[in-house]
Amino acid sequence: MSLKVFDLQCDQDHVFEGWFGSADNYESQQAGGLLSCPVCNSRQISKKLSAPRLNVSHIKETAAPSAGAGNAVAAPSSSQVAQLQAQVLRHIRQMIRSTEDVGVRFAQEVRSMHEGETEERAIRGVATQEEREELANEGISVMPIPDFLDDERLQ
Template identity: 45%
Template sequence: MKVLDLQCPDGHRFEGWFASVDDYESQLSRKLVECPMCGATHVSRLPSAPRLNLSGASETPRASPRDPAEHWQAHAMRVIREVLDKTENVGDRFAEEARRIHYKEAPSRNIRGVASAEDAQALVEEGIDVMPLPVPAALKGPLQ
């Protein structure tokens, strides 16, 4: 496997794993490579030292120093993925379902969904804890 350093037009840096450079170029031309933060499909390859992912390799490759923003982005993506994995998506019924749970009209569980700013404010005023969570475009579809 070839591990390539990639970047989208918004400056989000990330790694892509491909069978070969030709495989990367083929996927890129078909718009299959996208930024995990914003979903942009216009991605460019950054200069990097060659690195291969070989199973059974005897030495662990040294981690290269990274930009602190990359660490923050990676951590944010892990947190968002965990939230998405551990919550039920109730979609645009979020405010209604949050109220039902709060007033014990529905089973207690962790939910996520979509609410207007006005609905979110009304929930807070009712004493219902809510928190906005910006979800990157790449995570809005099914999790793989």
């Protein structure tokens, strides 16, 4: 199977790649509201203009490599890419599972750690958009966890 890789962008200007089985697959997911930004979870996604990925495997270099030729590596197959993607997602999910879930106390807890009142630790929880904006204004960076990465939200 040949994968289609598109450069996507959300309404918050986060740019990311989307991997699809076909252009039609992208269109149907977009129309169904199934696409979301992995950074902010926005569902307002658009496809960016990007250079086409050319299949030039049929072109063989006939001249000898020049003295300045560098090392090269073969591109992974689509099944290798899918395996790598699955491994990355498993690793991210494991990292999320290893954090302490503080629930709705998230903003309070992260603020307390930032101010040195409590020991820093890996936490996750629930924060409203307003709370996230307040934290950002205080210089505290937080990142939403997209639903597809948080096993507990999917249960």
